[in-house]
Amino acid sequence: MKEIIAGLNKNFENRVRLGIMSALMVNDVLDFNALKELLGVTDGNLASHLKALEKHELILVSKRFIGRKPNTTYEATEYGRLAFKKHLTALEQLLGNT
Amino acid sequence: MKEIIAGLNKNFENRVRLGIMSALMVNDVLDFNALKELLGVTDGNLASHLKALEKHELILVSKRFIGRKPNTTYEATEYGRLAFKKHLTALEQLLGNT
Numbered sequence: 123m124k125e126i127i128a129g130l131n132k133n134f135e136n137r138v139r140l141g142i143m144s145a146l147m148v149n150d151v152l153d154f155n156a157l158k159e160l161l162g163v164t165d166g167n168l169a170s171h172l173k174a175l176e177k178h179e180l181i182l183v184s185k186r187f188i189g190r191k192p193n194t195t196y197e198a199t200e201y202g203r204l205a206f207k208k209h210l211t212a213l214e215q216l217l218g219n220t
Numbered sequence: 221m222k223e224i225i226a227g228l229n230k231n232f233e234n235r236v237r238l239g240i241m242s243a244l245m246v247n248d249v250l251d252f253n254a255l256k257e258l259l260g261v262t263d264g265n266l267a268s269h270l271k272a273l274e275k276h277e278l279i280l281v282s283k284r285f286i287g288r289k290p291n292t293t294y295e296a297t298e299y300g301r302l303a304f305k306k307h308l309t310a311l312e313q314l315l316g317n318t
Contacts (some may be wrong), residue, residue, distance in 0.1 A: 123239060124260035130235040137228040141221060144314055162222035210315055216242055217308055217315075 123219065129212030131205055133178050138163055138171045143206045146181060146198040153195045172196060180205060221317065227310030229303055231276050236261055236269045241304045244279060244296040251293045270294060278303060 134140055141161045145152060152160070158168050175181045180202035184195045198206070232238055239259045243250060250258070256266050273279045278300035282293045296304065 123243065123258050127235050127239045127259055127261070130238070132235070135233045135235060137225050137230070137233060140228070140314060141225045144317060145221065148317065160221050161225055163225070213311060214315060216238060217312060219242060219246065 123216075126212050126215045126219070129208060129215070131209040131212075133175065133180060134206060134209045136171060138167060139175060142168075142171060142175060142196075143180070143198065143202065146196060147203065147206060151195050151197045153193055157196065175202070221314075224310050224313045224317070227306060227313070229307040229310075231273065231278060232304060232307045234269060236265060237273060240266075240269060240273060240294075241278070241296065241300065244294060245301065245304060249293050249295045251291055255294065273300070 134143060138161060141163075142157060145157060145160050149156075154168070154172075157172075158165065161168065172181065172183070176183050179199055182197050182199050184197075186193055186195075232241060236259060239261075240255060243255060243258050247254075252266070252270075255270075256263065259266065270279065270281070274281050277297055280295050280297050282295075284291055284293075
């Protein structure tokens with residue numbers, strides 16, 4: 123079981139981060155409001171977890187304007203996709219053991 | 221996806237806690253050293269997560285002596301088992317979506 127625990131990525135432990143990554147595996151690009159709507163979390167909570175994932179280069183953040191309104195979009199990096207898949211594999215192994 | 225995120229239990233997010241609960245679903249009773257060996261974590265790390273799970277009544281702690289040596293055993297409470305199963309179901313739903 124040691125190896126399974128070690129295979130779980132601390133960056134994805136939090137349930138909001140699990141939700142963000144899961145959403146960005148299925149959708150190539152999502153903006154802040156779409157993620158907020160999907161996950162049902164507050165602005166502050168979502169923003170802090172997005173920042174943490176960006177800091178670890180697991181997601182890519184793009185800022186642009188639509189007309190005069192700022193629009194920020196998020197996508198998983200290649201590294202983030204691989205890391206998340208590894209995390210899911212470890213989770214599946216843990217679930218399979220239980 | 222909102223409902224899945226809400227179904228994930230914050231008490232089980234941490235990977236050491238996932239490991240403890242998973243081990244206590246399969247084994248009725250485990251002592252500290254057995255858990256430590258299984259999970260490959262330090263005494264302090266394991267102790268703090270066991271304390272948190274006990275505080276939330278998810279596990280039951282029993283202290284006794286074997287000869288003159290203190291021996292502490294851990295088992296999942298009925299409530300803990302149900303809560304962990306609910307958490308696993310939410311995780312499976314999330315994995316199934318990804």
